[in-house]
Amino acid sequence: MRRRRALLACGLLIVATGCTAGPRDSGFGQVESVAADRAAMQLRWSRATPPDETIGGMVRSMLQGDLTADEAVQIALLNNLSLQATYEELGIAHGELIQASLLSNPTLFGEVRFPGRPRIPFEVDFTQSFLDLLLLPLRKRVAEAQFDATRLRVSDEVLELAAQTRAAYYEAQAAQQVVEMRTTVVEAVDASADVADRMRAAGNITELDLANEQAQRQRAKLELATSEADWLDRREHLNGLMGLWGPDTQWSIAGRLLDIPDSEIGPVGLERLAMEQRLDLAAARREIEATAARVGLTNVATIIPQFVVAGHYEREPEGVGTAGPSLEISIPLFNQGQAVSASGAARLRQAQDRYAALAVAIRTEVRRARNRMWAARRRALYYRDAVLPLQQRIVEQSQLQYNAMQIGVFQLLQARQAQVSAGREYIETLRDYWVARAELERAVGGRLSGRAPAEHDHHAKAEPAAQEGAHHH
Numbered sequence: 511m512r513r514r515r516a517l518l519a520c521g522l523l524i525v526a527t528g529c530t531a532g533p534r535d536s537g538f539g540q541v542e543s544v545a546a547d548r549a550a551m552q553l554r555w556s557r558a559t560p561p562d563e564t565i566g567g568m569v570r571s572m573l574q575g576d577l578t579a580d581e582a583v584q585i586a587l588l589n590n591l592s593l594q595a596t597y598e599e600l601g602i603a604h605g606e607l608i609q610a611s612l613l614s615n616p617t618l619f620g621e622v623r624f625p626g627r628p629r630i631p632f633e634v635d636f637t638q639s640f641l642d643l644l645l646l647p648l649r650k651r652v653a654e655a656q657f658d659a660t661r662l663r664v665s666d667e668v669l670e671l672a673a674q675t676r677a678a679y680y681e682a683q684a685a686q687q688v689v690e691m692r693t694t695v696v697e698a699v700d701a702s703a704d705v706a707d708r709m710r711a712a713g714n715i716t717e718l719d720l721a722n723e724q725a726q727r728q729r730a731k732l733e734l735a736t737s738e739a740d741w742l743d744r745r746e747h748l749n750g751l752m753g754l755w756g757p758d759t760q761w762s763i764a765g766r767l768l769d770i771p772d773s774e775i776g777p778v779g780l781e782r783l784a785m786e787q788r789l790d791l792a793a794a795r796r797e798i799e800a801t802a803a804r805v806g807l808t809n810v811a812t813i814i815p816q817f818v819v820a821g822h823y824e825r826e827p828e829g830v831g832t833a834g835p836s837l838e839i840s841i842p843l844f845n846q847g848q849a850v851s852a853s854g855a856a857r858l859r860q861a862q863d864r865y866a867a868l869a870v871a872i873r874t875e876v877r878r879a880r881n882r883m884w885a886a887r888r889r890a891l892y893y894r895d896a897v898l899p900l901q902q903r904i905v906e907q908s909q910l911q912y913n914a915m916q917i918g919v920f921q922l923l924q925a926r927q928a929q930v931s932a933g934r935e936y937i938e939t940l941r942d943y944w945v946a947r948a949e950l951e952r953a954v955g956g957r958l959s960g961r962a963p964a965e966h967d968h969h970a971k972a973e974p975a976a977q978e979g980a981h982h983h
Contacts, residue, residue, distance in 0.1 A: 536600040536603075537600050537603075537604065537657065537661040538555050538597065538600055540665070541553065541597075541600070541661065541664055541665045544669070545587065545665075545668050545672075548955070548956035548957060549583065549587075549669060549672045549956075551583060551584050551587050551672065552587070553588070555597045555600075557601070565588050568584075569588060570758070572585055573585070573754075573761045576763060577761050578764055579676055582678075582679045582748060582751075583672045583675045583676050583679075585753075586672070586751045587668065587671065589752055589753035589754065590671060590752065591753055593667065593671055596664055597664060599663070600661060600664055603656060603657045603660035603661070604657060607653040607656075607657045610649045610652065611646070611650050611653070613643060614642045617635075617637045619634070619635040619637070648806060651803045655796050655800035656796075656797075658796045662790070662796060663790065666788070666793065671751065673948050673949065673951060673952030674751060675751045675752065676951075677948040678744065678748045678751055679763075680767065680941055680944040680945050680948065681941060681945060682741070682745050682747070682748050683764065683941075684767055684937050684941030685737065685745075686763055686765070687767065687937045688737045688740075688741070688934055688937055689734070689737045689738055689741050691930055691937065692730070692734040692737045692934070693734060694930050695733070695930050695931070696727075696730045696731055696734050698926050698927050699723075699726050699727045699927065700727060702723055702727075702920060702923040702924075703723045703724055703726070705920075706719065707720070745763075767937065767941060768940075768944070769940070770890050770894070770940070770943060774887065775950075775958045777880050780876050780880060780954055781873045781876050781877070783955075783956075784875075784953060785869065785873075787954060787955030787956050788872055788954075788955040790872075791868055794864060794868050795865060797861050798858070798865055801857055804854065805851075805854035805855065872953065876950070879946055879949040879953045880953075882946035883947050883950050886942035886946050887943050889939040890936065890939040890942075893932065894936065897932050897935075897936070898929075898933065901925075901929040901933075902929065904928070905926055905929050908921060908926075
């Protein structure tokens, strides 16, 4: 009796241990920590609960004023429904972890035979797989590795959405600035065309000159319409990432892109940092561990024969009852697990190859983003320090010559249009820089603002030479 109670207590302890396996929040707390540490953002997971009014109030509050890049990212992480669906992967993996920690249910078999004299005969069998108990630790190890991989992938999806939203914000912000610049160009060419109309009516210019001015006006208006369509498209893309619809889409964006920072992150150590920080790479590493554990589990299961321990009780028609244990063992005569072992080894090699391929792809992604960022930085600095000041001097000199009646109003307006066009091109280079910087942050797996510039002095010396040749591109 004491042995039976001890066995029962052990069984209950195993079941209870399995039921409490894994974190109670399904690992979401660790995902929140990643978002706070690497993106300085908050997260929420709505698990079949009423909408959180506090979160809704935060979103509406951020939409009241001019939307900043950080606010757009925060809204996306709080409000994007696709991200909410991704969080459910945590619940699924947590459930599988709990399931792997549980023993399979025992089987109870009963049989009654009629008629029976002087008593009704019956028999009862109680069976339990002993191999299931033996493989429980290995099965749990596989599920734990799989759960960790899922948690890392979900965390990586959070950083991916943050990077996409930040890049989309910069693109929308630049598109709005281009609309403003092209509006200024349209106003300038309208003024030039009006002057041309009056001068043609007075007979001071030819019909060809008037046609050229009118054609320039039409081109400017078409370019403005194109820019407005691009601005609306990029705005809607940002709305989709932030999960906004209805009245919430009527937000305004901060008007100007930030200028190029004085210091810059150097290229040294970025690839190593990505290898340390990228969560999708860490998830692939845990996938290898899960696959290896699964292969080990399969090999053990094929080596050890399946055997079932059972207890049997039977009462004969004469009323005599018999009881005793029984044992059922499978004989690995035909299927010895060779195919399963070979398949498992192939899956392990596949996971290892995918990990190596992902590491190479991440390194390439880091280098490409770094190169794009530095190239955009050099172009933007060249526009800011050389092209824009030159266009400003041209406008000033054109104004002086116009005041002295040495040039006509058309030449003055053309100088102003060229200045506006150079400003538009500068905005586009600024956009390229900030988008590339967001992509580089994504590539290394975290924000770059906190890192010291590793080789700022080296690149600061290299930039003037690059700027001198920028006009050749």
